[in-house]
Amino acid sequence: MHWHILGAGAIGCLWADFLSQAGHQVSLILRNRTTLEQWPGDGRLEITEANQQHQTYCQLETPDTEVPVRHLLVATKAYDTLSAMEAIQSRLQPEAEVVLLQNGMGQQQQLLEQLKDISLWTATTTAGAWLESRHQLHCVSRGETHIGPLTQHSPLLPSGWDTLDITLHPCPDIRPYLWRKLAINCAINPLTALFDCRNGALIETSERQETMRRVCREVEQVAAAAGIELFPEPLEERAAAVARATGDNFSSMLQDIRHGRRSEIEQITGFLCEQAQQLGIAVPVNLSLLQAIRAKSPGKYTR
Known part of the structure; x- marks a missing residue:
């Protein structure tokens, strides 16, 4: 065909x-x-x-x-x-x-x-x-x-x-798998863009690890409220394992920002923040990341 x-x-x-x-x-x-x-x-x-x-x-x-x-x-x-x-x-x-x-x-x-x-x-x-x-x-x-x-x-x-x-x-039911991919992306992509670093560098300093930990906790709260079970282990552990396994990689979001292209922040962290608002859950760390990456990226950000 x-x-x-x-x-x-x-x-x-x-x-x-x-x-x-x-x-x-x-x-x-x-x-x-x-x-x-x-x-x-x-x-x-x-x-x-x-x-x-x-x-x-x-x-x-x-x-x-x-x-x-x-x-x-x-x-x-x-x-x-x-x-x-x-x-x-x-x-x-x-x-x-x-x-x-x-x-x-x-x-x-x-x-x-x-x-x-x-x-x-x-x-x-x-x-x-x-x-x-x-x-x-x-x-x-x-x-x-x-x-x-x-x-x-x-x-x-x-x-x-x-x-x-x-x-x-x-x-x-594909939704849980989309949410799991979204959760990992939320935990890694915006942070690599914020810190301008490879994936593996996110777990090399206590400051970056703590930021990832806070992002993950908020994502877990939103997913749970949406009725989604993410991973058997805490999201923080899964995200750190992915960052380690892809340590030399530059995330697509970081590459987009370095090349002056619009990023997918709205469909990743932006979607999470929208869901959080609808569910009445505060996600200050992810909101801060959303605003920071918007400031780094060209283009009009509307959903």
């Missing part, structure tokens, strides 16, 4: 390879003609994984390409979800299948309200990859991916995903 991918960053390109290896036709929908011209004309994607190299070939499109879209993976930044979908909405076929594979929360419900006739899934992954150039991808880990439907009467998996050569967990 034919899968379109909206968002040709590292994760979008990684799934282009996964879907192509499973025998599906893949089209990457690039932002504009300028981005299209930065790719090889044959749509070649070069992948390095476990010190081995292979190539995947994708069709390349822009939003205004007149090709119907029946199966769509959205891997844009979370804040670009609605505008990116609006740009291709006229191409969506009735009862199209759409999968959101992004950080953060909030955009899923917004999309459900905007598009009434689609079948929608959302997924969260621990897969890791980075782009050396537009079409040169390094796969660090295939990780594990949890996916579940957000629309009623949809199957656990979208069409063709049962053939993907990855560790895939279909979930009747």
Whole structure:
């Protein structure tokens, strides 16, 4: 079958390879003609994984390409979800299948309200990859991916995903997994952006550890009030373990700020703070982080 991918960053390109290896036709929908011209004309994607190299070939499109879209993976930044979908909405076929594979929360419900006739899934992954150039991808880990439907009467998996050569967990209720990813992101991403440091540096000083501890306590309070069980151990311990395991990494939020790009703070800490307000829970540390990262990031922050 034919899968379109909206968002040709590292994760979008990684799934282009996964879907192509499973025998599906893949089209990457690039932002504009300028981005299209930065790719090889044959749509070649070069992948390095476990010190081995292979190539995947994708069709390349822009939003205004007149090709119907029946199966769509959205891997844009979370804040670009609605505008990116609006740009291709006229191409969506009735009862199209759409999968959101992004950080953060909030955009899923917004999309459900905007598009009434689609079948929608959302997924969260621990897969890791980075782009050396537009079409040169390094796969660090295939990780594990949890996916579940957000629309009623949809199957656990979208069409063709049962053939993907990855560790895939279909979930009747995906919300707890989204919250767990959100919780880790809240505990790590804004702090690396605040302190301008790699992930591992968050657990190297008592000051940073204490800030992480306070963030985690607030997140746990909000999650518990929302009826979400996070992890068997305290969030602080899980977040510290992730920071240690990814010690040399720069978080995507820190990279966005260093490059003068808008960050996903609204869909991560911003979402948490909104939930806290609705539940009547004070989260002063996370509110302070939200304001600090807003001040560091360009763009108008509205939800």
